[in-house]
Amino acid sequence: MKGKIVIPKVALLFFALGLTGLVLGLGTGSIRAQSQDMGAALEADTLDETQASKLESEREFPVPLTPLPKTITPCRACHGPEKDFPVNFKRREDLLVHKNLKLNHGGVRVWCLDCHNPDDRNYLLPLSDGKPIDFEHSYLLCGKCHGTKFRDWRSGIHGRRTGKWNGEKTYYRCVTCHDPHSPKFKPIEPMPPPRRPWTPKETKARH
Amino acid sequence: MARSGFIFETSRRLVTGGAVYYFWMTLLTILAIVGITSYMKQLQVGLIATGMQNYVSWGLYIGNFTFLVGVAAAAVLLIIPAYLYDFGPIKEIVIVAEVLAVCALLMCLMFVTADLGRPDRFWHLIPGLGILSLPRSLLAWDIVVLNGYLFLNIAIPGYLLWNAYHDRPVNMRFILPFILLSIPWAVSIHTVTAFIYNGLAARPFWNASILAPRFLASAFCSGPALVILLYQLVRRYTTFHVKDEALFKIAEMIAIAMAINLFLLGAEFFKEVYSDTHHLTPLQYLYQGLHGKGMLVPWIRTALVFNVVAFVIFLIPATRKNFATLNLGCVLIIVGIWIEKGMGLIVPGFIPAPLGEVWEYAPTTIEILVSIGIWSIGLLLLTAILKIVLPIETGEFKKTGLDGVPIHAGGGL
Amino acid sequence: MSDQTDSFSKENSNSARASGSEIVQRPDSQPTDNRTVLSDRRTFLAGAAGLLGMIAVSSCTWQEFFQNNFRRMSKEEIEQTVHRLQEEYKKKYGKEFVVGTEAPLDATLFGYGLDIQRCIGCRRCVYGCVEENNQSRDPQIHYIRVLRFRDGNMDLEQSDIYYDPEEVPEKGYYYMPVQCQHCANPPCTKVCPVQATWTEPDGIVVVDYNWCIGCRYCMAACPYMGRWFNFTDPGIPKDQVNPNTHYLGNRPRMRNVVEKCTFCIQRVRQGIYPKCVEVCPVGARKFGNLLDPNSEISKIIKTKRVFRLKEELNTQPKFYYFFSI
Numbered sequence: 001m002k003g004k005i006v007i008p009k010v011a012l013l014f015f016a017l018g019l020t021g022l023v024l025g026l027g028t029g030s031i032r033a034q035s036q037d038m039g040a041a042l043e044a045d046t047l048d049e050t051q052a053s054k055l056e057s058e059r060e061f062p063v064p065l066t067p068l069p070k071t072i073t074p075c076r077a078c079h080g081p082e083k084d085f086p087v088n089f090k091r092r093e094d095l096l097v098h099k100n101l102k103l104n105h106g107g108v109r110v111w112c113l114d115c116h117n118p119d120d121r122n123y124l125l126p127l128s129d130g131k132p133i134d135f136e137h138s139y140l141l142c143g144k145c146h147g148t149k150f151r152d153w154r155s156g157i158h159g160r161r162t163g164k165w166n167g168e169k170t171y172y173r174c175v176t177c178h179d180p181h182s183p184k185f186k187p188i189e190p191m192p193p194p195r196r197p198w199t200p201k202e203t204k205a206r207h
Numbered sequence: 208m209a210r211s212g213f214i215f216e217t218s219r220r221l222v223t224g225g226a227v228y229y230f231w232m233t234l235l236t237i238l239a240i241v242g243i244t245s246y247m248k249q250l251q252v253g254l255i256a257t258g259m260q261n262y263v264s265w266g267l268y269i270g271n272f273t274f275l276v277g278v279a280a281a282a283v284l285l286i287i288p289a290y291l292y293d294f295g296p297i298k299e300i301v302i303v304a305e306v307l308a309v310c311a312l313l314m315c316l317m318f319v320t321a322d323l324g325r326p327d328r329f330w331h332l333i334p335g336l337g338i339l340s341l342p343r344s345l346l347a348w349d350i351v352v353l354n355g356y357l358f359l360n361i362a363i364p365g366y367l368l369w370n371a372y373h374d375r376p377v378n379m380r381f382i383l384p385f386i387l388l389s390i391p392w393a394v395s396i397h398t399v400t401a402f403i404y405n406g407l408a409a410r411p412f413w414n415a416s417i418l419a420p421r422f423l424a425s426a427f428c429s430g431p432a433l434v435i436l437l438y439q440l441v442r443r444y445t446t447f448h449v450k451d452e453a454l455f456k457i458a459e460m461i462a463i464a465m466a467i468n469l470f471l472l473g474a475e476f477f478k479e480v481y482s483d484t485h486h487l488t489p490l491q492y493l494y495q496g497l498h499g500k501g502m503l504v505p506w507i508r509t510a511l512v513f514n515v516v517a518f519v520i521f522l523i524p525a526t527r528k529n530f531a532t533l534n535l536g537c538v539l540i541i542v543g544i545w546i547e548k549g550m551g552l553i554v555p556g557f558i559p560a561p562l563g564e565v566w567e568y569a570p571t572t573i574e575i576l577v578s579i580g581i582w583s584i585g586l587l588l589l590t591a592i593l594k595i596v597l598p599i600e601t602g603e604f605k606k607t608g609l610d611g612v613p614i615h616a617g618g619g620l
Numbered sequence: 621m622s623d624q625t626d627s628f629s630k631e632n633s634n635s636a637r638a639s640g641s642e643i644v645q646r647p648d649s650q651p652t653d654n655r656t657v658l659s660d661r662r663t664f665l666a667g668a669a670g671l672l673g674m675i676a677v678s679s680c681t682w683q684e685f686f687q688n689n690f691r692r693m694s695k696e697e698i699e700q701t702v703h704r705l706q707e708e709y710k711k712k713y714g715k716e717f718v719v720g721t722e723a724p725l726d727a728t729l730f731g732y733g734l735d736i737q738r739c740i741g742c743r744r745c746v747y748g749c750v751e752e753n754n755q756s757r758d759p760q761i762h763y764i765r766v767l768r769f770r771d772g773n774m775d776l777e778q779s780d781i782y783y784d785p786e787e788v789p790e791k792g793y794y795y796m797p798v799q800c801q802h803c804a805n806p807p808c809t810k811v812c813p814v815q816a817t818w819t820e821p822d823g824i825v826v827v828d829y830n831w832c833i834g835c836r837y838c839m840a841a842c843p844y845m846g847r848w849f850n851f852t853d854p855g856i857p858k859d860q861v862n863p864n865t866h867y868l869g870n871r872p873r874m875r876n877v878v879e880k881c882t883f884c885i886q887r888v889r890q891g892i893y894p895k896c897v898e899v900c901p902v903g904a905r906k907f908g909n910l911l912d913p914n915s916e917i918s919k920i921i922k923t924k925r926v927f928r929l930k931e932e933l934n935t936q937p938k939f940y941y942f943f944s945i
Binding site for chain 3: 208252253254257259260261265323324325326327328329331332338339340343344345346347350374403406407409410411485488534537554556557559560561564565
């Protein structure tokens with residue numbers, strides 16, 4: 001009698017185990033979840049530290065030559081040796097020429113000759129090494145006061161980037177986005193908001 | 208020869224009945240056909256035919272699915288007294304509850320299929336052919352346990368009926384392990400369904416430990432209530448005998464289950480209202496309205512009133528043993544739990560959305576018609592199966608030989 | 621499933637007989653319970669009819685129907701699939717399509733930075749993304765949602781996505797765009813019942829659109845509204861479709877499947893910035909390789925104060941919000 005009871009119970013047990021195994025084994029398939037240990041990954045260095053710091057301290061910077069306005073130079077045409085206007089270091093609003101420029105940069109702290117080189121108007125003021133900065137490298141001058149922004153811009157944290165994230169990128173000069181005479185961005189028109197979902201009333205009206 | 212006899216006899220039984228039977232079956236068939244045509248329309252246009260959107264991406268279908276899994280799981284509540292406590296009055300009638308469980312499960316599977324965006328890719332779910340993502344995906348587990356439970360609830364009564372049809376005694380030692388297995392399995396189907404919602408950290412309304420116990424408690428209210436009503440109908444329209452004692456015992460159990468359900472609801476309320484964090488907002492939306500939106504508020508408040516009234520009815524022996532109030536209580540509880548566990552569970556889970564927006568959901572006509580259609584198919588199957596099963600159970604429908612005389616065990620060819 | 625049920629009950633009835641119980645053997649006994657077979661047959665026929673109907677109305681070819689999961693396809697299968705897709709898209713949109721299958725780059729883990737000090741809420745990223753990634757215009761899908769907060773808090777429930785002023789930025793508000801965060805511990809890939817979505821080795825969470833069954837469980841699981849569903853056939857004007865695609869990325873999708881931001885997988889695996897990064901007029905978006913200490917994103921994490929959304933959910937997003945003063 002006992003033997004007759006055991007066999008179906010044992011069969012049931014094996015059947016249940018087999019079913020579970022079958023379902024788990026077949027079900028999960030050959031694809032395992034992929035996981036990345038991000039902590040360890042971040043510590044891995046792919047670029048030599050000394051190499052990197054060298055690049056950053058270089059004065060030359062891979063910046064494309066965005067076309068500057070034709071009228072930007074030669075300033076020397078008016079401010080040159082032929083027509084040498086006396087330099088007036090007093091801040092004033094009424095300039096004889098350049099009336100179209102509205103200066104709104106730093107309020108009372110900054111005016112024309114705080115950036116433009118009074119000795120040679122084709123250049124901007126120099127850094128501490130005495131070499132005048134040309135308009136192509138105007139960012140070096142911006143970095144004099146806006147050091148944190150300059151550092152960020154150099155690392156790629158500030159400003160727009162296009163191109164290849166792992167290769168050649170296009171950096172934009174400060175002046176490409178920020179008008180140096182009135183740097184604050186003007187507000188722009190936003191693009192349209194997303195469509196709202198249907199409310200229950202609208203759902204009912206649809207059907 | 209015997210096989211065709213069964214089929215012939217079954218078919219004959221399915222198409223003969225009283226006027227009520229004809230009316231009922233015709234009505235259900237019409238509703239089922241309407242449901243199927245609506246579903247074809249949904250397949251044609253895509254899920255945009257429903258009211259579901261990116262914010263509330265589950266709705267009426269999944270609500271019905273959740274409710275019906277509970278109904279199916281509740282059949283176990285009757286198996287426990289029947290087989291473990293050998294409570295005679297229930298033991299004889301447990302088969303009806305099991306048939307109800309089967310039909311409820313089939314309805315669940317239909318609802319999930321209706322909700323699926325690409326049912327044509329169902330084979331992706333078959334382990335071996337496709338990929339069934341065990342053990343991480345709760346939906347995959349749900350598919351396994353639901354189908355297993357379906358098999359158990361077909362095999363166990365099937366075995367019992369098979370023997371009754373052939374007039375053979377049942378080998379209880381063989382079938383008992385299956386019956387015992389079906390008890391934890393029934394608990395597991397509803398627990399796994401609860402875990403589908405419970406495991407989502409993104410939805411704080413569902414991500415509460417109280418969810419799985421509440422599911423079971425409310426399942427043990429709605430399922431047996433349906434069973435009580437079903438038994439009374441069976442008693443009225445067939446020769447199947449159901450003792451009053453059995454029904455009152457079931458009602459007693461419902462009272463206990465509802466007490467637990469209401470207690471757990473109270474606990475949920477306290478936790479959210481007292482802690483007063485952002486996690487309160489879905490509950491607030493449901494019971495009070497949020498930012499002027501409160502479509503479900505009248506529904507859930509009605510459900511709460513229904514549940515409390517039904518609880519009182521089932522608690523007091525006088526009202527429990529009075530069939531008028533008993534039936535009222537059953538209907539109230541079924542509607543109340545359907546609201547609470549269907550739309551009242553699924554929709555507030557999505558409100559507010561993860562980024563804070565509040566967008567409501569309302570089912571479209573197609574959705575409602577498909578849901579009614581699936582319920583009709585379920586009830587159609589229930590009626591048809593009972594029409595065959597009950598006569599077998601009572602002994603009226605037995606295997607007959609060529610001369611029409613029932614064949615007994617031990618007889619010759 | 622019903623066929624499986626059939627064979628199991630068959631197995632058990634046989635074992636019952638083998639045990640030699642009191643059941644008398646009938647020479648012409650049936651192998652299974654007829655009622656089961658009957659209902660199984662009914663269910664099977666109904667199911668088969670339904671399935672054929674579904675295939676008919678879902679308008680998919682037989683190759684599409686039998687297509688395997690991307691990760692399980694052999695090289696030849698992938699080539700065939702890509703070829704088939706390119707033909708399909710050409711027929712539909714009238715352009716030569718490229719459906720790339722570029723593998724992840726070595727030693728790469730993508731990270732994203734968003735400078736909420738700079739964002740002005742102009743939504744150019746939203747529409748740049750829509751164009752690049754062939755998102756449906758009608759019904760509208762936007763992978764990026766720009767939230768507007770009042771100065772002083774970051775309460776999501778008080779945020780607004782539908783702001784429409786004359787000009788941005790508005791005084792007293794700040795803006796925070798949100799998209800798929802490409803979590804390292806994603807809740808969405810955990811719950812997919814068919815593994816139609818997974819994390820690639822370079823950290824991008826992708827969806828195989830031809831494997832997705834449209835159950836929308838991943839959408840319920842995502843805490844950031846990163847995933848979107850095509851409730852019907854996507855509506856993309858033919859002249860605006862982008863033919864440079866990736867299989868796991870921006871190739872045109874079909875109805876009733878889930879889609880999401882893929883960090884422009886078709887661009888980044890060729891070394892180009894995602895579209896949103898390039899389009900942002902104020903340079904608020906940063907992207908790079910977290911494993912490269914010299915990339916912008918690594919430097920941001922090292923030098924700026926970063927935070928991630930909903931950290932308490934332990935999803936470990938790779939989308940870092942930061943402030944650059």
